[in-house]
Amino acid sequence: MRLAWSMMALCLWLGSPAMAEALRFDYLERQVTQPPVLSNMSALPEDLGLAGARLGLEDIATTGRFTGIDYWLEVTQVPPEAEFLPAARALLETGARVLIVNAPAADLLALADLPEAQDALIFNIAAPERDLRAEECRANMLHTVPSTAMRADALAQFALWKRWTDVALIAGSYPEDVEFADALRASVLKFGFEIKGEKTWAFDANMRRAASAEVPLFTQDLPDHDLLLVADERGDFARYIAYNTWEPRPLAGSEGVQPRGWSGVVEQHGAAQLQNRFRDLSGREMRATDYAGWAAIAALGEAATRSGAREAEGLRGYLLSGEFRLAGFLGTPLSFRAWNGQMRQPIPLVTERAVVALAPLEGFLHQNSELDTLGFDAPESPCTAFGETR
Structure with missing residues (x-):
């Protein structure tokens, strides 16, 4: 009986908000008015990206209760007619240092270049432009959305x-x-x-x-x-x-x-469990931007747990190190490229009903990681913001 009470007290102590360290993440979204197209059949979900980030927070909160970390997510959505940078500055002034950003490339670059953001860690979950991983890369920006x-x-x-x-x-x-x-x-x-x-x-x-x-x-x-x-x-x-x-x-x-970076038809390697939890949370299929939002939060939780880091600089250092790995339900652990901040991940090739193949395909070899056959490899990378690390 005494042992049972001791174990219960330990669990309560580990899960107590009063004893937990606080770690804040900020979700910042630039809402965009889509132009007219030939078909109106596929409207974008209003919570695209945000739903994935919320699922990621639920996932890491479970671990946080046992490791003494109290995670929370602040959400800021900037309407199409409003200015993006003042909203971003306001967040930084309130102490935001880890930002999960769903915004076009121009807004991302403007945010990353703010003096107040130089010690921040920014996750790009929506902009696929190659320039963001090349000549226009920024050292304070990592990418969980695959590049074009x-x-x-x-x-x-x-x-x-x-x-x-x-x-x-x-x-x-x-x-x-x-x-x-x-x-x-x-x-x-x-x-x-x-x-x-x-x-x-x-x-x-x-x-x-x-x-x-x-x-x-x-x-x-x-x-x-x-x-x-x-x-x-x-x-x-x-x-x-x-x-x-x-x-x-x-x-x-x-x-x-x-x-695609992700699709609702991805089911193998435990992905069906992730899909089911996402459907329960949001009532729809998980899309690539949702997965990128989930991956950003999941990566941060893994980095905080494994490295003990709580500040943006320490989290960034661990994420870019050779030690970081994230189980991303794609058959191969995910990691970040030290030369441009892009998350390595397999790319599902899908139709509306099935996965046709998963790249990199068999036979496409690489001296370090076959995942680096997709996108900019170190020798061809024009990004210089991350130093000479290869």
Whole structure:
């Protein structure tokens, strides 16, 4: 009986908020008004990203009760019509030093460059632009969302693995379409083949009824190809490309086989448990931005537990060290690249109903980590903000 009471007292002491160390995280979101597209079928969830961060907090709070850490999450959402930097400054002035940020690249860079943010740790969970991991990298910013280069490399590996090396490309004209199309061109060159022909989708959003009728003529003059790539990151027109092309060909990119940071169809390696917990919390499927939000919080909890660090500088140092590993339900432990702050992760190649493959694929080797065959490897990285660490 005395032993039972002693164990109960120990558990109460470990779980007591009064005895716990406090560790604050801030979720900062720049809300964006989406432009009109051909279809309104796929509206973005209002809690995109935030739902993943909240699930991550639930996960690490369980461990925190036994390790004496009281985690909490402050949420700040900046409306489209409001200014982003004043809100960010206000958070920093109240002591925010670990920020999980869902914002466009321009806002991220402006935040990272604030004098008040130089000792902060910023997690980018939504902006995939390659420049943020290259010439425009910042030492105080880590990335849990895969870059467009990682996603494009995963797709190029898949095409080469299938021996579909004659490819054509249709790209939209939005900036994110141009970004993804550029990444696809770079990836097919990196893996030793080329895009045989390209077309730009430049129709406006008023041709909803005519889109599917236009596609056969639009694709008629493409050269012979094994695989048709499409860059339509807003989900504007690609749904009308499938099954409407002049020549019957498989489709990949923003439609068909899609390289994503996460998807609701990922189930192996314990992912089904994560998916179920997310559905219970949010009532919907987990998306890539949600996963990036979850991964940021989960990584911070792992770093705090393993390293004992409580400040941004110590957490950052451990996350970038060779010791950090995170079980991310993708079959391979996740870590961060010391040369640009990008989280290494496998990339699921998915359709609406299933995982087709998981990149890096078998046969794509690397001297250190096969995950570094996706995106900027150390020798090719133009990022200098992280020093000479390779």
